Amino acid sequence: MAKIRVLIVDDSAFMRKLINDFLSEHQQIEVIGTARNGEDAIKKWRELRPDVITLDVEMPKLNGLEVLKQIMEEKPLPVVMLSSTTKEGAETTLQAIQAGAVDFVAKPSGSISIDLHKIKSELIQKVLSASKANLTKISILEDSKTAKKQTDISIDTKLQPADYVTTRRLTQSKKVVCIGTSTGGPRALQQVISSLPKGLDVPVLIVQHMPPGFTKSLANRLDSLSEIRVKEAEDGELLQKGTAYIAPGGFHLMVKSLGSSLAISLSQSPPRNGHRPSVDVMFESISAIKNYSKIAVIMTGMGADGSKGLVEMKKNGIVKAIAESQETSIVFGMPKAAIATNLVDEVVNVENIAQKIMDYI
Structure with a gap:
């Protein structure tokens, strides 16, 4: 070799x-x-x-x-x-x-x-x-924002018949979007989060593998580029629609029910798969939330973080899972591991992930 x-x-x-x-x-x-x-x-x-x-x-x-x-x-x-x-x-x-x-x-x-x-x-x-x-992905991402501006995000009505019942149930319930990513993630997140429309009717939770001190800068950068609000998550705050919360470096991000609302819970319990924050920890926490439909997204990254959590989510309630394609992943490890569970509903290029999230919302 x-x-x-x-x-x-x-x-x-x-x-x-x-x-x-x-x-x-x-x-x-x-x-x-x-x-x-x-x-x-x-x-x-x-x-x-x-x-x-x-x-x-x-x-x-x-x-x-x-x-x-x-x-x-x-x-x-x-x-x-x-x-x-x-x-x-x-x-x-x-x-x-x-x-x-x-x-x-x-x-x-x-x-x-x-x-x-x-x-x-x-x-x-x-x-x-x-x-x-995948360096070809790095070289083409800069054109994506131009392409995005030429097409409006909308609800896709071209559903397959087999999807109809699940999708109807998904659209009629309260929802939460959760995204996990690692290597290449900041670029992928910029493409996805900046493509979500103003007035988004759900909260978004994000785990990006990053050390302490970097996630706040990432949140501020995404906030400046996006129609929705983006911030670093704080312990105890209630989830708001139209806001994306990024797990702080060094902390696991979890959610808990608080009356009829959801609240963020941050933890410094041991790393999982070598990561804190861990996508698995976030997904497992969200899997325990009742009366919510979940949209889980796994994007570019090394390793397999998120696949075990996805299995738990699929065991509990209505979940639609999206994985980034090999074609656009800078590193295909995390999406590949998720796809290997046979529980992923859609495999799409990164520039289409925001639209797919909106399809399910």
């Missing part, structure tokens, strides 16, 4: 050495070079043609975002950003994902993190998953 050839870009010699040591331990990874700043990164990238680049956000001369944009314009390849957990670092990281980065890893204690070992396994896994990323 050919090794994944990696170029490491960081302005700290100490960090370059640590990252090199960590990645080189894995038998599938070969570090073929390092670069000390943005200009050096562009030069080494052109010379070495790596399979994956790990790219520091904050660097002199050319910063990580500027390097990334140049790479994506010239010859796209998988890039994993390394970011600080400051507010500015989080916002720049989201800009990097929008510009084409596959994923990011948060440095535990700033630009020079002597405790980088804390994210060693995460860094290795993200480099491995980045090497399998």
